[in-house]
Amino acid sequence: MFAILAASTEAAAPASGAAELIHRFGIQPGYVAMQFVSFAILAFVLYRFAIKPTLATMDERNKQIESGLKNAEATAAKLAEATAQAAAQLKAAQVEANKIVDEARKAAKELSERETTAATERANALLKKANEAAELERKKIMAEAQQEIARLVVATTERVLAKKLTDADRASYNEAAARELTNV
Amino acid sequence: MPAVPAKIRAYAKQLLQLSLDNGVVSAERVAGVLEYLEKNPPARLSLVLAAYRKLVAAELAKGEARVEHAGPVAPEALAAIAAALGRRYGRPVAATATPNPALLAGLRVRIGDDVFESSVSGQLSALSAGA
Numbered sequence: 001m002f003a004i005l006a007a008s009t010e011a012a013a014p015a016s017g018a019a020e021l022i023h024r025f026g027i028q029p030g031y032v033a034m035q036f037v038s039f040a041i042l043a044f045v046l047y048r049f050a051i052k053p054t055l056a057t058m059d060e061r062n063k064q065i066e067s068g069l070k071n072a073e074a075t076a077a078k079l080a081e082a083t084a085q086a087a088a089q090l091k092a093a094q095v096e097a098n099k100i101v102d103e104a105r106k107a108a109k110e111l112s113e114r115e116t117t118a119a120t121e122r123a124n125a126l127l128k129k130a131n132e133a134a135e136l137e138r139k140k141i142m143a144e145a146q147q148e149i150a151r152l153v154v155a156t157t158e159r160v161l162a163k164k165l166t167d168a169d170r171a172s173y174n175e176a177a178a179r180e181l182t183n184v
Numbered sequence: 185m186p187a188v189p190a191k192i193r194a195y196a197k198q199l200l201q202l203s204l205d206n207g208v209v210s211a212e213r214v215a216g217v218l219e220y221l222e223k224n225p226p227a228r229l230s231l232v233l234a235a236y237r238k239l240v241a242a243e244l245a246k247g248e249a250r251v252e253h254a255g256p257v258a259p260e261a262l263a264a265i266a267a268a269l270g271r272r273y274g275r276p277v278a279a280t281a282t283p284n285p286a287l288l289a290g291l292r293v294r295i296g297d298d299v300f301e302s303s304v305s306g307q308l309s310a311l312s313a314g315a
Contacts, residue, residue, distance in 0.1 A: 147312075154312040161288050161304060170255020173289035177302035178261035181293055182268040 188235050192228060196235035200243060207275050209243050246296040249277050252284035253291050254303070269295055 022029075165173075188196075199221075203213045217236070226232055249269050251262055266279035277295065284292065290303025 150312045154308045157308060158288060165289055167255055170289040174253055174255055174257050174291055177291040178265055180302045181291060181300050182264045
């Protein structure tokens with residue numbers, strides 16, 4: 001390349017301006033070439049041992065970030081799904097709980113009504129039994145009173161008859177009794 | 185009092201049947217039965233004799249009507265009662281009068297285990313029981 005540049009410098013007259021300019025700036029083609037070589041070596045070394053690993057690392061990081069983002073999205077989707085599922089389960093559980101509570105209330109109401117009815121029936125039965133016992137007691141007292149009155153009446157009658165009946169009365173009664181007994 | 189075994193009761197009833205003459209207890213037949221028992225004593229003789237005596241007493245009671253009365257009773261009335269009972273039981277019945285002032289007025293006739301009554305006391309008792 002330097003040869004070409006030198007040749008071109010020598011071949012073209014208008015190129016003398018450029019050479020002069022190069023010369024004026026102190027540019028040495030050999031140095032420039034060395035600079036190019038050094039730069040190339042440096043570039044190669046940098047690319048090989050710094051830029052390439054860095055790029056690889058960055059690619060790896062980018063991949064990890066993308067993977068993380070993807071995982072985050074999947075996780076977010078799963079989270080949303082789990083949230084929705086949990087909400088659905090919570091709603092179902094709430095519905096079930098409400099149903100159980102309603103059934104419990106209904107059962108408690110029925111039980112209360114049954115117990116109330118049973119208590120009323122027991123109370124009525126007790127009242128009826130008490131009335132019957134009172135009626136029986138009243139009848140018993142009445143019967144005892146009647147028997148006592150009858151006993152007193154009979155005893156009084158016997159005493160009166162024992163005093164008042166004459167032998168003639170007794171003879172007449174005995175005659176009638178004999179007639180009755182002969183017909184047995 | 186221990187119950188008399190059925191076997192002894194049946195034997196005593198057989199002895200009683202042997203003691204009847206035309207359905208009436210005969211003294212001669214009873215004497216014959218006793219003589220037989222004396223000569224041929226069965227097992228448990230005392231129980232047999234007790235059962236036989238009880239049956240004879242009951243049979244004799246069927247031929248005797250005890251008439252309890254309060255107040256005077258005509259002998260004709262007693263005879264009529266005895267005749268009526270004789271017809272009823274199919275055997276001669278003798279009536280014996282016994283005073284009982286507790287009757288107030290009327291008659292009560294006992295013959296065997298039967299009782300017939302027509303008295304003021306009985307009617308009052310029935311009245312009291314009915315009340």
